[in-house]
Amino acid sequence: MKKDIRALILEDNTADADLLVRHLRKSGLSFVSKVVESRKVFEESLDTFLPDIILSDYSLPSFDAVSAFKIIKNKNLNIPFIIVSGIIGEENAVMLIKEGVTDYVSKNNFSSLIQKVNRALREAEELVQKEDLIEKLKIQTKALLIANTELELQNAENEKRAVELINVNKELLAFNFISSHDLQEPLRKIQTFISIIMEKEMETMSDSGKSNLKRMHVSATRMRQLIEDLLDFSRVSVVDHPYEMTDLHEIIDDIKSELSDTIEQKKAVFEINGLVPVFIRPFQFSQLLCNLISNSLKFSVPDTELLITIQSGILKYNEFRLLNLPDSPQVCDYWNLTFKDNGIGFEEQYNQIVFIIFQRLHHIEEYSGTGIGLAIVKKIIDNHNGIITADGKLNKGVIFNIYIPITEQNPQDLNISL
Known part of the structure; x- marks a missing residue:
């Protein structure tokens, strides 16, 4: 007062x-x-x-x-x-x-005068405070309405851009797929004609002609591999493959059978430890594991037994949080797959860039490949809303860790007996 x-x-x-x-x-x-x-x-x-x-x-x-x-x-x-x-x-x-x-x-009777005056003054002061508060609330409400309107406009614009981005991505994927597919036909003809020339005309060719023809054959073969890898990348960019509770043992056995010649040649040994069933897109994970195993076989150390270790388990969220991984997508438990080999590895500075498409750490004449394999692996993990990390050591191999969130939409049934 x-x-x-x-x-x-x-x-x-x-x-x-x-x-x-x-x-x-x-x-x-x-x-x-x-x-x-x-x-x-x-x-x-x-x-x-x-x-x-x-x-x-x-x-x-x-x-x-x-x-x-x-x-x-x-x-x-x-x-x-x-x-x-x-x-x-x-x-x-x-x-x-x-x-x-x-x-x-x-x-x-003035005895009640001061009491009534004091009460009237107090109520008047409270009324002023109430009106001030109401006015402030009106101002804040108006500001919130303006901010909400701006947010709605931003959301509408973001949704519009998201739809545009989806459409652009679809067009790019379609273009990539069609272009890669259509390029294969003329390339097949080129390879066929090269094979015919190498079979029937090699004896009459000069040394320079033979050298050039072999270089054409190598380039055509590399082009064919590049197109096939681009097609693979296009396929894994499409996320309409269904989720299923999956036993990775079966997938790994299929891959080992497919790559049996190379595995025998490299004298590769597999150590499979406690694989936990996982709710994934099996088609894409088969491609992922095939790429990782193929990489290990390709980048093995000569005259050294190649050891490939694959294991999985469940990380509680508190354990997962201690890893301090960037861009952790969800607050939940995670299924963790660890893939390890004792190959040539790479320097730690390349841990992040190995997943970039067309990124190669070795010269093509040392190790063949297009630099798309690990980009496909990263894309598959993105399709599962997961995270993948690489931990390379030069001449000591590499460890890949994959983390897939366990949510109501993506449950992991730990009670399945395999």
């Missing part, structure tokens, strides 16, 4: 006005007062004196409390208005309070 209250007293009787002021002072209220008795001076005081409370006699010779209160209401002023009178009567007082007058005090 303010220290100095401004009390406007509407009273034509000087003695009554003095008595009223004395009672206020005796109560200890800190205030300044102004006594008026006419309508004109009352209205002027509302603008110049700026009262905090009005104490009004009920009836004056040329003015009255009812008229004074109507002025307050017409000006929309929230000033406590207390009638102080000895003739108004209880019935009239109740009627006026119903109309909005703050309170009533009888001149014959």
Whole structure:
């Protein structure tokens, strides 16, 4: 409450006005007062004196409390208005309070005056605070509405861009697939003609011609491999393959059978430890494991037994969080596959870039390939909303860790017996 209250007293009787002021002072209220008795001076005081409370006699010779209160209401002023009178009567007082007058005090009993004044001032202050709060809420609500409108516009724009991006990606994938597919036919003819020439015309060719023809054959073969790898990349970019609870043993056995000649040649040994069933797209994971195993076979250390270790398990979220992996997609448990070999590996600085398409760490004449294999692996993991990391050590092999989130949409049934 303010220290100095401004009390406007509407009273034509000087003695009554003095008595009223004395009672206020005796109560200890800190205030300044102004006594008026006419309508004109009352209205002027509302603008110049700026009262905090009005104490009004009920009836004056040329003015009255009812008229004074109507002025307050017409000006929309929230000033406590207390009638102080000895003739108004209880019935009239109740009627006026119903109309909005703050309170009533009888001149014959000033004992309740200070209590009613203090209450009126407190309620007026609370009303001001409430109105300030409402105004602030209105401003905040308006700002939130503006921000919400802007957010809706941004979301609409983002959705539009997302649809456009999806359409562009579909067009690119279609273009990639069709282009790669259509390129194979003329390439087959080129390879066929090269084979015919090498079979029938080699003896009559000069050494330079033979060399050039062999180089053409190598280039055509590499081109064929590149087209096939691009087709593979196009296929794994399409995510409409169904999810299934899958036993990786069967997939690995199929891959080992397919690559049996190379495995025997490289004297590769497989160590398969506790593979946990996983809810995945089997078609894509078969491609993933085939690429990883093929890489290990290709980049093995000469005259050294190649050891490929594959194992999996479940990581609780608290364990997974301790890995501090970037872009962890979801708060949940994770299925973890570890793939390890003891091949030539690579330097740690290449751990991130090995998954970039067409990225090669070795010269083509040292190790064949197109640089698409690990890009396909990364794309497959992206299709599963997962994460893959590489940990290479030069001449000490590489470890790949794959993390697939376990969610309600992608559950892992740990009770399956295999």
